[in-house]
Amino acid sequence: MDDVRTHNENEDQLQASLFDGGVSAPESHIETETSAAQSTMSRHRSRRHKREHNQKEVSTRTAAIGAIGILALGLLVPSCVGPFLTGGSTGSTTLASGSLMKNLRESVRAEPMLNVRIARNEQRIELKGANRILVRSSDGDVNGELLFSPVVAQRNGNGITLRDAQGKVVNYISALVSNADPRVPHAKLTIDIGDASYPGSVLLSPNSSSAAAGLDAINEVAMERYLVGVLAKELPTSWDEETLMAQAIAARSYALHESLRRLERGGSVDLESTDLDQVYGGAVEIASAQRAVERTRGMVLVDDGELVRAYYSSTCGGRPAAAADVWPATGSMAFNSLPALQGSDRESACEDSKFYRWTIKRTRKDVETRLRAWGRRNKHAMMDMESLSSIKVYRRSISKRPGWYEIKDSKGKTYKLRAEDLRVALNETANIGRPGTNDLVRSGDFEVFIEGQSITINGRGWGHGVGMCQFCAQGFAEKGWSHEKMLETFYPGAQIGKVY
Structure with missing residues (x-):
């Protein structure tokens, strides 16, 4: 996009983007130190093998229907969630159509893991844990090294040098980093532009742009935990719960769509943590965001059997945009031609935005x-x-x-x-x-x-105006609208499906 996604707890931050982005427990954090690390490395190795396999499968399955048409062939399972409102005040309701959902193979049966890039081309990355940090080679090292926090990572030729608080130095081509204390579910990553805590593991690797480039850091995180970190950054978490639930479904739809798109292209990163995709705040503990994500677990938007790339922005200004007017909508970008993304002459409620x-x-x-x-x-x-x-x-x-x-x-x-x-x-x-x-x-x-x-x-307005208008969503919530009614309004013709 010049992409979607908006912002933070105060409105100036909320509108700072021109993209204008209980939660299930992190999977391995309460395991023993060894089993947790082995689980993480296994997921990374498995992911590489799956990418190679899926590359062939996706290219075959999508030849006639376009990249993300794969969703129509089986990445959705029948919905068992509450009804999706379509009748406004009349109270009539529908789910993602029975015939549609019946024809979809149950391919996604579990919450996906995402690789989210949280730092790019940084010259120096500082990692902090409660006491010690476990560092392992990403190629399957079983033992690894225990380093005392804080640990400083820097580029060294085609690899990485890590130095801990006691002066111990280790070198890797790329390294998986996690907290060595199983009682602490996330390490703290600090770079020279700020700091944040991240759940799961962090993969450090040299940026591939040149030998003189810095380091990338990639957080492997479960989808639902990721979404809590997105809601914390993309809109005020003090807003109405219905607004947060609508945002959670839109953000999950976008994240799944983009990760599948990158999987098809064989990339190692699913999403960026900036407004290039969705702003991601890492391991945040905000009850309202956690509830919204938990209550919509696994729910995404579908349109005519295809997953909706559910764009959103801060303020539509009363006139929503059509995706086909904003971005290319043919060839590999044909998903932008979905009817649900073409807007409508709908009601608006974003007058409270300072950029209305x-x-x-x-x-x-x-x-x-x-x-x-x-x-x-x-x-x-x-x-x-x-x-x-x-x-x-x-x-x-x-x-x-x-x-x-x-x-x-x-x-x-x-x-x-x-x-x-x-x-x-x-x-x-x-x-x-x-x-x-x-x-x-x-x-x-x-x-x-x-x-x-x-x-x-x-x-x-502020932003591209496609899909959900965040200030309209809050305005609608204040009028008593449900998140289902909001989503039907923002994405005309779309329905809610449950992928896991």
Whole structure:
């Protein structure tokens, strides 16, 4: 996406993204030190073998229906959850259709494990545990090393050097790190941009971009535990429980979709912990988030037998967007053409967002410079644009939200851009610097007024506007809406299925 996902406990943090992301116990944490480590290594080895096997299986099964159509062939099991409201105030209800669910093979029978990248290309990673940290080679080392906390990991050629608090040094090509004390279910990972605690194990490996690059850290975590960490970062956990439950189902749908997509491509990472995917806060203990995840365990959104890539963003501004207007929707991106992701002229309730409406002012020179820079970076004809003459809406969605714009220069040449591409172009940073916080174009829904050397942009909302609007969800909850009714509104025609 210039992706979905939003934010934190205060609204400024909540809206800081332009993607605008009881819980089951961690699996092995209460085992003995040896069995826990062996279990972790076994999952990593098994994952590699499964990727090789599934690569062939997925390519065969999806040849005719597109990458994530595999869900229609058997990754869902019949739903045994409460009804999905479809009738508004009439009270009529439906589940994911019996005939649909009956035809799906029961392929996913257990909660999946995810590999979430929590640090990328870091020069120094500091790990802390209660006392000692267990470090093992990721290729199946049985014994490993016990190191005293804190442990500092750094890149060393094609491998990793780890030094503990007593000066002990060990070297690995890549290393699995976990807390050696079985009573403490997570170690604490500290990098130079902050710190957080993570459940499960952490895989440290050299970033593959170059020999001079740093380290990556990947957290292996169970889906439901991961989702608690997502809810803690993607919206205020003080919000209504129905809002949190809607968010949990959307986030689970997105996470499963993206992990399957990366599995098909053979990657070793399922998700990023940033707003490139969903913001993930690690091992958080927030009761409201835990309840929302627990009450929706295993539930995802399906549309015509396919898993919905359930995008969401902060504030739609009253006009939801169509995924096919925001991102490519053919070939390997055909999932963006699902009817449930095309929006509707629906009710909205996001007026409480500080970015429901916004106005910014730029100079003509600033706008022209950013548009040309975006053109150069993307090898687009706009790199040679003359003086800016106008920016007008070229095409709108069913909700009247702009889907495409037409930019015209002083020579009469026109350039057509998707609304989100234009938003990104107006915020272009290459060799220019990021616009000030108060000067950001916050969505692709805006009007542009040019007067001499001054440009005024009046806009609606924050984020791409596809799928769930988080501020609308909270507004609907305050009106008494259930999470089922919210999801039916945000993803028209979608139904709830239960995968495990």
